[in-house]
Amino acid sequence: MTALTSPRRATFTRAASGPTFLRSLRSELLKLTTVRSTWWALGIGAALTVAIAFLYMSAAEGGNPIFGVLVSAQFTMLVAGVLGAIAVTGEYATGMIRSTMTATPRRGQAALAKAVAIALVVGAATVLTYLIGLAVTIPTASTAVVWSDPAQSLLPLVLGVCAMVVYALIGTGFGLIVRNGAGAIAATVGVLFVAPIAVGLFQLGGESWQWLVDLGRYLPVSAGSTLTAIPTADILVPALTLVAWVVGLVGIGTVLLQRRDA
Numbered sequence: 001m002t003a004l005t006s007p008r009r010a011t012f013t014r015a016a017s018g019p020t021f022l023r024s025l026r027s028e029l030l031k032l033t034t035v036r037s038t039w040w041a042l043g044i045g046a047a048l049t050v051a052i053a054f055l056y057m058s059a060a061e062g063g064n065p066i067f068g069v070l071v072s073a074q075f076t077m078l079v080a081g082v083l084g085a086i087a088v089t090g091e092y093a094t095g096m097i098r099s100t101m102t103a104t105p106r107r108g109q110a111a112l113a114k115a116v117a118i119a120l121v122v123g124a125a126t127v128l129t130y131l132i133g134l135a136v137t138i139p140t141a142s143t144a145v146v147w148s149d150p151a152q153s154l155l156p157l158v159l160g161v162c163a164m165v166v167y168a169l170i171g172t173g174f175g176l177i178v179r180n181g182a183g184a185i186a187a188t189v190g191v192l193f194v195a196p197i198a199v200g201l202f203q204l205g206g207e208s209w210q211w212l213v214d215l216g217r218y219l220p221v222s223a224g225s226t227l228t229a230i231p232t233a234d235i236l237v238p239a240l241t242l243v244a245w246v247v248g249l250v251g252i253g254t255v256l257l258q259r260r261d262a
Contacts, residue, residue, distance in 0.1 A: 018105045021113060027103070028117035031096075032087055038121070041083040045076045046129040053133040057140055065137040065145055066153055069130050070160045070228050077167040077221065080126075081192050084118050084171030085184035088253075092179045111254040115172050122168040126161045156228045159235065163224035166242045167192060169250060170220060176253025196221050220245050 019027075032038055052072035057063050091097040104110040138145060147153045174187040199216035202209040216222055223238035223245075 024113035081171035084168035088175030173249025
């Protein structure tokens with residue numbers, strides 16, 4: 001007699017489609033913090049913030065230390081934007097982007113991890129820079145900071161950190177879209193620095209150009225300045241404006257990353 005056995009079913013295991021988001025984020029943080037240009041950019045931004053805050057408090061009698069720290073954003077926004085741009089385009093220049101796409105086949109996840117890593121690094125560096133700036137300026141201030149009123153103290157600082165993160169992510173978005181270092185930096189500087197100046201010149205043209213001046217309020221710098229005003233004004237419109245810039249640019253860059261060859 002022969003024993004009859006039922007045929008065994010073949011079992012299949014689905015191959016992993018790539019690392020988890022947290023692993024991708026850890027990899028992006030490691031790449032970002034081990035590049036010398038990152039520390040140079042963060043160091044320059046911190047030095048500018050502290051120096052400008054100190055000069056403001058020295059020149060402005062009765063100046064507000066909070067405003068002294070925040071006013072430097074007119075210059076440090078460019079540093080943040082350039083850092084966000086080169087964090088992306090640097091990989092294209094060295095060819096590392098191919099390794100990144102091989103390690104993380106889901107390109108949308110790779111782009112999101114890179115954006116979150118840049119936001120975390122720039123946000124943490126901005127918080128530390130603001131603390132140093134306040135430590136330098138508060139002892140020399142003739143008026144005390146009203147910490148009991150968040151609208152005149154803590155809230156503008158928090159919103160200032162958020163605005164700086166947005167400026168960096170604008171550079172990231174242009175980096176994903178353009179993929180060229182010079183082009184991404186030029187586009188970032190154009191939006192953050194040149195565009196507000198150009199729009200301001202149209203104020204000389206009278207009421208016929210007022211519509212363009214009104215549109216200028218939706219530029220990132222204008223929205224960021226309104227967001228960090230002391231005391232804090234209505235933040236809904238400028239906050240939505242900054243979110244729209246980030247979602248639009250990083251979203252377009254992510255779609256292009258998924259459709260184009262690395």
